[in-house]
Amino acid sequence: MTGTVLDPSAPARIVGPEMPGATVDTREAFARLTEEYPDENVEAARHAFLMSKLHLVRTHPDVELADRERVVTAMAERLELGYEAMRTPVPGGVGYGVYYNEVFKRAFATGTALGWDIICPSAPGGNVDDYLYVTAMNRAVLGVEAFVSYYAQTPPRFKVYDWARPATPWQLDIPLSSLGPYLRTVASHGEIFQVMGVTNTTVEVASGTWRNEVQLWNASTGNQDLVYQFDYAATLAQQTAADYNGSWGPIVETFQTAYAGTIPLGGLAISLVTRDVNGNWGPWGLLPWYNSYIRTDNVGFYVQFLDPNYNFSVKS
Structure with a gap:
C-alpha cells in the first residue's frame, strides 16, 4: 500500500514512500463546488443520516439497555427531531467497522486527529438501493x-457533517467525480483499490475555543489541501463526554436489511494522533x-481482510 496523509497541525503521518508536501487552503474552491453541484435530495439525505445515528445509538454495544432511550431522546432533542422520528424504525446499522474503546475514545486533552484512506469505488454495485456510507x-x-x-447506484458524493453545527445540513457535499485529484489507487492484500486520503482534526486553538478541520491528500500536486474549517466554543468535558458521538472509527454504515454483490469498501492506514494538556502532539x-x-x-x-484494526475491506 502506498499513500501519504499529512495533518497540517500535527506531526506528519507518512504511509508509503511519498513525502508530504505543502498545505494549501482550498476552502473557497470546495464551498463553490458544493454550490455548483447541489444534491437534489439534500433534506431527505440529512434526515436519513440523522435517523441512522439514532438507530446506531439504540444498538450501540457500549450503551446500557436501561440508558438507551434516554440517550436517544437527548440526541434527538439536540438534533431537533420530533417524537415520531425517534420512534421510526431504521433498517441497517453497521455493515462492518471499527469502534473505539471507551478509555481510548476519551484519551486526549487538547486535540485529536484521524487520518485514513477511504476505500471508495465509483459505484457500490450489488443490490444497494438506499444510502450507504x-x-x-x-x-x-x-x-x-x-x-x-452512496445512494443506490447513482454517483457517490463526498460530504462533511459537522457535529458542532448539528442544525445545518452538509458543510460540503460534492460529487466524487469532481474530485479527481484526490482519488488514487493503492495496492493492499493483492487487490487494487480506489481511495481518498482524509484527515479530520479537532483541536483547541485558544482557551474554550475548538477548531474542526478536514484535509484531503491531493495526489496530483503532492499537497495536503485544507477543505473545511470551523471554530466554536466548547469545553474539554464536552469533547470527551461519555457520549455516543465520536465512538466510531471507520465504518461501513448501512440503511438496508441485507446486502449482496457489493464492491469492496473499507479503510486503509487508519491512524490517530493525540494532543496533550500542554498542547504537544x-x-x-x-x-x-487493543484500543x-x-x-x-x-x-x-x-471480511476480505483485517489487519487489526487499521486496515479492512469488506464486500457482500
Whole structure:
C-alpha cells in the first residue's frame, strides 16, 4: 500500500514512500463546488443520516439497555427531531467497522486527529438501493464526519457533517467525480483499490475555543489541501463526554436489511494522533486492536481482510 496523509497541525503521518508536501487552503474552491453541484435530495439525505445515528445509538454495544432511550431522546432533542422520528424504525446499522474503546475514545486533552484512506469505488454495485456510507469520527464528540456517501447506484458524493453545527445540513457535499485529484489507487492484500486520503482534526486553538478541520491528500500536486474549517466554543468535558458521538472509527454504515454483490469498501492506514494538556502532539500511530473493537450487524458483509484494526475491506 502506498499513500501519504499529512495533518497540517500535527506531526506528519507518512504511509508509503511519498513525502508530504505543502498545505494549501482550498476552502473557497470546495464551498463553490458544493454550490455548483447541489444534491437534489439534500433534506431527505440529512434526515436519513440523522435517523441512522439514532438507530446506531439504540444498538450501540457500549450503551446500557436501561440508558438507551434516554440517550436517544437527548440526541434527538439536540438534533431537533420530533417524537415520531425517534420512534421510526431504521433498517441497517453497521455493515462492518471499527469502534473505539471507551478509555481510548476519551484519551486526549487538547486535540485529536484521524487520518485514513477511504476505500471508495465509483459505484457500490450489488443490490444497494438506499444510502450507504463509508464514514468515521476522530473521537471528539463535537468533531466532524468527512465521508463518502452512496445512494443506490447513482454517483457517490463526498460530504462533511459537522457535529458542532448539528442544525445545518452538509458543510460540503460534492460529487466524487469532481474530485479527481484526490482519488488514487493503492495496492493492499493483492487487490487494487480506489481511495481518498482524509484527515479530520479537532483541536483547541485558544482557551474554550475548538477548531474542526478536514484535509484531503491531493495526489496530483503532492499537497495536503485544507477543505473545511470551523471554530466554536466548547469545553474539554464536552469533547470527551461519555457520549455516543465520536465512538466510531471507520465504518461501513448501512440503511438496508441485507446486502449482496457489493464492491469492496473499507479503510486503509487508519491512524490517530493525540494532543496533550500542554498542547504537544504525540506521534501518529496505526489504530491497534487493543484500543478498538470490530462491530458488525450481520447485514450481509463479509471480511476480505483485517489487519487489526487499521486496515479492512469488506464486500457482500
